Amino acid sequence: NAGVTQTPKFQVLKTGQSMTLQCAQDMNHNSMYWYRQDPGMGLRLIYYSASEGTTDKGEVPNGYNVSRLNKREFSLRLESAAPSQTSVYFCASSEGWAAWSNQPQHFGDGTRLSIL
Amino acid sequence: GQQVMQIPQYQHVQEGEDFTTYCNSSTTLSNIQWYKQRPGGHPVFLIQLVKSGEVKKQKRLTFQFGEAKKNSSLHITATQTTDVGTYFCAGPEDNAGGTSYGKLTFGQGTILTVHP
Numbered sequence: 001n002a003g004v005t006q007t008p009k010f011q012v013l014k015t016g017q018s019m020t021l022q023c024a025q026d027m028n029h030n031s032m033y034w035y036r037q038d039p040g041m042g043l044r045l046i047y048y049s050a051s052e053g054t055t056d057k058g059e060v061p062n063g064y065n066v067s068r069l070n071k072r073e074f075s076l077r078l079e080s081a082a083p084s085q086t087s088v089y090f091c092a093s094s095e096g097w098a099a100w101s102n103q104p105q106h107f108g109d110g111t112r113l114s115i116l
Numbered sequence: 117g118q119q120v121m122q123i124p125q126y127q128h129v130q131e132g133e134d135f136t137t138y139c140n141s142s143t144t145l146s147n148i149q150w151y152k153q154r155p156g157g158h159p160v161f162l163i164q165l166v167k168s169g170e171v172k173k174q175k176r177l178t179f180q181f182g183e184a185k186k187n188s189s190l191h192i193t194a195t196q197t198t199d200v201g202t203y204f205c206a207g208p209e210d211n212a213g214g215t216s217y218g219k220l221t222f223g224q225g226t227i228l229t230v231h232p
Contacts, residue, residue, distance in 0.1 A: 033219070040125070042204060043159065043222040058219065090158060102147060102208050102220060104161035 002026055006091050006108035008077035013081045013115045021076040021111050025092030030096040033058075033105065034066060036087040043090065049074055050096075081115045088112050117207045118143050120207055122223035128232050135192040137226035139205035146208055148181055148188045149220065195230050202227045 007022045025032065030051045035043040045058030049068040063085060065077045074093075078085060089111045095103040119142040129135050139148065147166045148209045151159040163172055165181035165188060177193045192199055206220040 035222075042224040043206075045219060045221075048219055092159075102149065102164070104149065104164065105159075105220065106161070107158040109158050114222060 004091055004093055004106050004108035006089075006111050008111060009039045009109065011114070013078075013113070015082060017081050017115075018077065018079050019081065020078075021089055021091075022073070023075065023108060023114075024073045025091075025093040025106070026072065027093060027095075027106065028071070028095035029106070030071075031094045031103075032068065033092045033094075034064075034074070034076045035090045035092065036060065036085075037090060038041060038087050038111075045077065046089075083115050086113060086115045118207075120205060120221045120223040122205060122226050124225065124226055126227050128229045128231065129195050131197060132194050133221075135195050135199070135228055137190050137203050137205075137228075139188040139190075139223050141186050141207050142147060144185050146185075148185075149206045150179060150190055151189075151204045151206065151222075152201050153204065153225070157201075159204060159206050192228075195228070197230050197232055200230050 010065050013085045014071050033048045034046040037043050046064050047066040049055045052071045055066050066073050091108045092105040095104045121140045122136050123168050146178045149164045150162040153159045163179050169183045170181040180189045202225040204222050204225045206222045
């Protein structure tokens with residue numbers, strides 16, 4: 001049982017290049033999330049998908065797009081990379097939510113992305 | 117928007133000393149979660165608190181949820197080198213009474229170092 005798998009683990013891009021970060025979960029979770037982590041900033045939500053077929057913006061969506069390809073996979077795309085997007089990117093998934101509670105989020109190992 | 121603040125940002129302790137991190141939200145939370153991230157690793161869910169005034173223990177870790185459900189704390193008794201890492205609190209995003217769809221707002225985290 002792999003949990004949440006992210007690829008690639010490391011990537012270096014030049015300004016203006018594009019790339020897609022891949023994420024897949026094998027826990028049959030409904031909800032999936034993309035975060036970026038910068039020093040001193042905690043985890044900031046980029047986009048999320050509450051269920052298959054839906055996506056919505058999080059706190060810092062500018063410069064990114066996402067695709068919920070199916071229930072398992074949720075990809076993050078940088079169309080024209082900028083140095084400000086240098087960060088560690090985490091994908092996470094959870095079963096979903098209830099009115100009084102949130103299911104725990106399970107994180108992938110992260111992608112360390114540098115943009116020169 | 118909703119803010120979740122953690123203090124301190126850094127804490128250095130000698131092995132065997134106690135450690136506490138505090139989490140404060142600008143809004144009332146329906147629940148709060150705590151995560152631990154080891155250096156170079158990904159966040160891992162520790163616990164969720166739901167009830168006002170709730171206290172939960174996991175071995176040397178004690179978690180509290182405030183009576184007003186706006187603050188929380190994590191206390192580690194007699195720290196060990198295995199406790200090293202960043203501890204995050206996270207609360208459901210405030211959607212003005214609507215569902216958060218499982219989204220969480222993370223605090224900036226407290227980085228704990230333990231000197232042997």
